[in-house]
Amino acid sequence: MNQKTDCTKSLSAHLRRTASWRRSIAAKYPGDPRNVRAAEALDGLATAVMDLSDAEWCRLKEHYSWASEKWAVAVNDASRLVGFQPNTTTVAGLVATIAGLLRVEVAA
Structure with missing residues (x-):
């Protein structure tokens, strides 16, 4: 497999796990529809x-490594923002969010 394929499979799996987590939060707070909407957006992503x-891919490839803690933290943080921050429910928006988080991490 190549790095792009590894990256997309990893992102997809992480987004599905986050969708599952959002569903568990929705079950705890049934009166708040945001978690259900976020879970649906995460499944679509x-x-x-x-x-x-x-x-x-060009925006992500310099940062991607399955073994990188910085990458994992950025993907986790970005996926938790889906549906709760503007421009996070499209692939382009997700990529921009991940890239932005990684730039902040690199600059720190």
Whole structure:
């Protein structure tokens, strides 16, 4: 496999895990529809990210490593923002969020 394929599979799996987590939060707080909407958005992104464009991959590839703690933290933080921050429910928005978090981490 190549790095782009590894990255998309990893992102997809993480997004699905986060969707599951959002559903568990929704069960605890049934009166708050945001977690259900976020879980649905995460499921959609988990599918859509498998078609990551070359331009989107270019924004991520210098940071991607399955063994990188910085990468894992950025993906975790970005996936938790899906549906709760503007521009996080599209692949382009997710990529921009991850790239932004990694730039902040690198600059720190």
